[in-house]
Every structure is written in structure tokens, then in C-alpha cells.
Amino acid sequence: xxxxxxxxxxxxxxxxxxxxxxxxxxxxxxxxxxxxxxxxxxxxxxxxxxxxxxxxxxxxxxxxxxxxxxxxxxxxxxxxxxxxxxxxxxxxxxxxxxxxxxxxxxxxxxxxxxxxxxxxxxxxxxxxxxxxxxxxxxxxxxxxxxxxxxxxxxxxxxxxxxxxxxxxxxxxxxxxxxxxxxxxxxxxxxxxxxxxxxxxxxxxxxxxxxxxxxxxxxxxxxxxxxxxxxxxxxxxxxxxxxxxxxxxxxxxxxxxxxxxxxxxxxxxxxxxxxxxxxxxxxxxxxxxxxxxxxxxxxxxxxxxxxxxxxxxxxxxxxxxxxxxxxxxxxxxxxxxxxxxxxxxxxxxxxxxxxxxxxxxxxxxxxxxxxxxxxxxxxxxxxxxxxxxxxxxxxxxxxxxxxxxxxxxxxxxxxxxxxxxxxxxxxxxxxxxxxxxxxxxxxxxxxxxxxxxxxxxxxxxxxxxxx
Numbered sequence: 001x002x003x004x005x006x007x008x009x010x011x012x013x014x015x016x017x018x019x020x021x022x023x024x025x026x027x028x029x030x031x032x033x034x035x036x037x038x039x040x041x042x043x044x045x046x047x048x049x050x051x052x053x054x055x056x057x058x059x060x061x062x063x064x065x066x067x068x069x070x071x072x073x074x075x076x077x078x079x080x081x082x083x084x085x086x087x088x089x090x091x092x093x094x095x096x097x098x099x100x101x102x103x104x105x106x107x108x109x110x111x112x113x114x115x116x117x118x119x120x121x122x123x124x125x126x127x128x129x130x131x132x133x134x135x136x137x138x139x140x141x142x143x144x145x146x147x148x149x150x151x152x153x154x155x156x157x158x159x160x161x162x163x164x165x166x167x168x169x170x171x172x173x174x175x176x177x178x179x180x181x182x183x184x185x186x187x188x189x190x191x192x193x194x195x196x197x198x199x200x201x202x203x204x205x206x207x208x209x210x211x212x213x214x215x216x217x218x219x220x221x222x223x224x225x226x227x228x229x230x231x232x233x234x235x236x237x238x239x240x241x242x243x244x245x246x247x248x249x250x251x252x253x254x255x256x257x258x259x260x261x262x263x264x265x266x267x268x269x270x271x272x273x274x275x276x277x278x279x280x281x282x283x284x285x286x287x288x289x290x291x292x293x294x295x296x297x298x299x300x301x302x303x304x305x306x307x308x309x310x311x312x313x314x315x316x317x318x319x320x321x322x323x324x325x326x327x328x329x330x331x332x333x334x335x336x337x338x339x340x341x342x343x344x345x346x347x348x349x350x351x352x353x354x355x356x357x358x359x360x361x362x363x364x365x366x367x368x369x370x371x372x373x374x375x376x377x378x379x380x381x382x383x384x385x386x387x388x389x390x391x392x393x394x395x396x397x398x399x400x401x402x403x404x405x406x407x408x409x410x411x412x413x414x415x416x417x418x419x420x421x422x423x424x425x426x427x428x429x430x431x432x433x434x435x436x437x438x439x440x441x442x443x444x445x446x447x448x449x450x451x452x453x454x455x456x457x458x459x460x461x462x463x464x465x466x
Contacts, residue, residue, distance in 0.1 A: 004155040006058035007098055013041025013082035015120035015143030016069030033137060034076050035126040039069030041119030041146045042082035046095055048107035049088035055155055072125045082119060090155050092235055098150040116151050120144030123379055139387035141379045156235045159210035160329040165242035166257050170282040173312035175211040178322055205326035237332040239277040245289035254292050255299055278306045285311040358407045365414040368400060374418040382420055
């Protein structure tokens with residue numbers, strides 16, 4: 001079974017919660033806060049792997065989740081970061097956001113990576129919230145929720161050369177004769193329903209040859225197998241255009257067949273019309289085929305295209321064809337390597353979005369939407385008054401209070417942010433009892449704090465004393 005498309009849902013690991021803890025030792029009065037940070041959640045990564053041959057695994061299993069970060073513990077022990085989940089995909093896999101259709105990456109080189117879902121930040125322990133007036137902060141941060149998204153994977157064959165032509169011209173017979181591939185061969189159109197790959201060794205070169213299902217007029221518009229397999233040709237360095245010199249059982253004109261295929265390739269993608277190609281006239285051993293071969297040879301010479309008259313049955317002309325294809329593929333691949341220096345790792349750049357929107361939902365109710373603002377609320381211990389006071393100060397600095405006042409909010413109105421409901425009070429900015437420290441969270445340590453026992457990386461609740 002050949003599977004070249006799949007849609008999967010991925011979720012990175014949530015960040016571990018920071019710990020609220022105080023140093024408690026004999027003969028050490030007022031030891032102070034010592035809560036560690038939570039670990040960062042693991043990312044979900046797609047990696048191009050030359051050993052993967054299809055997307056079959058993702059056809060049957062659709063949901064993937066990375067490991068979450070471990071919660072922080074007392075004695076300044078930071079939680080371990082969650083392990084990244086690395087999913088191997090075949091070379092030639094295009095990754096898209098399933099909801100927006102945006103192309104995220106085109107993984108064509110072994111080892112190329114893309115992070116499709118980032119792990120959440122670890123929450124800060126209470127050691128980060130000490131100020132001259134807040135000597136014993138009794139709150140910490142919760143871990144940040146991780147990213148979650150649906151991605152579509154589309155694999156395009158990474159063949160060096162592709163056998164292209166109308167149905168039943170002998171493409172499967174040619175690849176079976178040239179390589180160890182054993183495709184289904186029968187005397188009727190559309191015998192080949194999935195691409196077949198074979199490795200051809202010709203002299204000092206070897207190359208991957210693809211037998212693509214037959215195309216018909218209108219294929220560029222989806223007629224027949226249409227778009228389903230035209231896209232596979234886009235990856236090949238060389239197009240080997242095969243025509244039936246006998247005209248087939250329909251008595252077609254070989255020159256007319258050439259024009260039909262050229263037109264469909266150009267309509268599907270303009271660059272395909274300019275792709276290097278070789279013209280192959282098959283079934284030259286059949287009576288009367290040599291006259292048609294001469295006409296095709298003249299057409300090829302007039303258009304500066306290499307032409308080979310061959311027979312998949314007798315083997316006539318196949319050695320010369322294999323050597324010519326191998327030499328052309330080698331030269332084309334060498335040119336690509338010189339022109340393009342592929343990056344080993346590809347990671348999408350995600351800029352921090354600090355914008356937010358205030359929306360009135362009733363006479364005395366408002367909603368605030370914005371990724372940065374919502375994250376502040378989600379990472380706050382809502383049932384902790386001290387944490388709420390700190391959150392209020394952060395929202396003031398972010399400009400949320402000013403925006404609410406402009407929108408008409410007055411004291412006592414209900415403000416909803418990320419599912420949490422607060423009562424609006426416009427005095428937080430002037431409250432000297434609520435001291436503020438910088439908003440940017442420190443990066444949670446990826447390993448347990450030095451001296452932590454093995455049992456210290458076990459799962460514990462955020463804010464738990466050690």
C-alpha cells in the first residue's frame with residue numbers, strides 16, 4: 001500500500017509548574033523562599049529521514065503528544081524539561097497547517113527538521129518574586145500550556161527520473177526491465193495505480209527511476225488520476241517521456257501523444273515544460289513501428305531533445321537509454337548541489353505577539369483577548385490572593401487597565417480573560433503594596449538542580465512545598 005498523504009494532530013508538552021517553598025532547616029531561622037522553576041515542555045518535531053519510505057504510520061495513528069515539563073521542587077530544584085517528540089517523515093514531505101493551508105516546510109534533505117508545536121514555558125518558582133518589600137512571596141507561576149495544531153503531510157516522490165506517458169505505453173515494462181522493480185503489468189489502461197520506484201545501475205552511475213501512472217488529456221484539471229500523481233513529477237530532475245510507436249490498441253498518433261503530454265505538464269506547472277527530458281519510443285520491435293520511430297526522431301532533433309528507440313520486450317536500446325539517463329541525472333544533481341546549500345535544520349520563526357483586544361459583552365461586562373495577556377492569566381494561581389495582586393500589576397503595565405477605561409469600564413464591572421472572571425478596579429497602578437518585578441520569565445532549567453536525588457524529578461503539584 002502506497003500512502004503519500006496524512007493529517008495528524010500534534011500537541012507539545014505543557015510547562016511544569018513553579019514551586020512555592022521556603023527553606024526549613026534546623027538553626028536556620030527565616031530561611032527564605034527556595035521554590036524551583038518548572039521544566040519546559042517538549043516540542044513536537046518533524047524530521048526528514050532517508051530510511052522512511054511512506055506516511056503509512058501516520059495514516060493509522062493520528063494523535064501525537066510530547067512529554068510535559070516536570071514541576072519545580074523546594075531547595076531550588078528545577079524541574080527537568082520534557083523530551084522532544086521527533087517524528088520521522090520521508091524525504092520530499094511537505095508540511096502544511098491543516099487549518100490555514102500555510103506551507104510550513106519542505107523537507108527534502110536528510111536531517112532537516114521543523115518544530116510544528118512548541119512546548120510551554122516552565123512556571124517560575126517563588127524565588128523569582130522576592131523584592132525589598134515582598135520578602136516571602138507565597139506564590140509561584142503555573143506552567144504555560146503548550147501549542148497544539150493539526151498538520152497535513154504530503155509526500156512527493158524523490159525520484160531522479162520519471163517515466164511519463166499516456167496509459168499502456170509500456171512504462172511499467174520498462175522499469176521492470178531496467179531495475180529490480182516488479183510492478184503490475186497488463187494489457188489495459190491504468191494498470192499502474194500507484195507510483196513504482198526502481199534503482200537503475202548504469203555504468204558508474206545509479207539513479208532512482210519512477211513509473212508514474214498514465215496521464216490523459218485533461219489530467220492537469222484532475223481528469224483521470226490527474227493531480228493525484230502529477231505532483232510526483234515535480235520532484236524529478238529528468239522527465240523520460242515514453243510514447244507507443246505502434247499507436248496502441250486505439251491507433252493513436254505518436255506525435256499527437258507527445259503534444260498531449262507536453263501540454264498537460266505545462267498546464268500543471270510551467271516549470272515542468274522547461275524540465276530536462278528524454279524522448280523514448282517504445283515497442284520498436286513491432287512490425288511497422290520503425291517508420292513511426294523515424295518521424296519521432298525527426299521531431300526530437302528539431303526540438304533538440306535526445307531520442308531513444310527501445311523495446312521493453314527484447315531489450316533493444318535499453319543499455320544506451322540507461323547510460324544516457326544516468327549521465328544526465330548525475331550532471332543535473334551536481335548542478336543543484338552547487339546552486340543550493342540546504343540548511344540542516346529549519347525552524348519557523350515565531351514572534352511574540354503582545355497585542356490584545358478589549359470587547360464589551362454587556363452593560364457591565366468586558367472580555368480581553370490576546371495571546372500574551374491570556375498567558376499571564378493562565379499561568380497565575382487564581383485562588384491565591386498574592387498571585388492575583390501580582391497579576392493585576394502586570395496587566396496594568398501591559399496597558400490592559402488603560403484600554404478597559406477607554407472602553408468604558410468602571411469599578412465593579414466584570415472582566416473576563418482566558419475563562420477567568422475578575423472585578424475591575426482602577427487603582428492597582430497606584431497601590432504601593434503591590435510591587436512589580438520584570439515580566440520576562442527566566443528560562444526553566446532543563447536538568448534537575450545539582451544535588452537533587454533521582455526521586456526529585458517525580459511529578460509533583462505546582463506550588464507544593466518540599
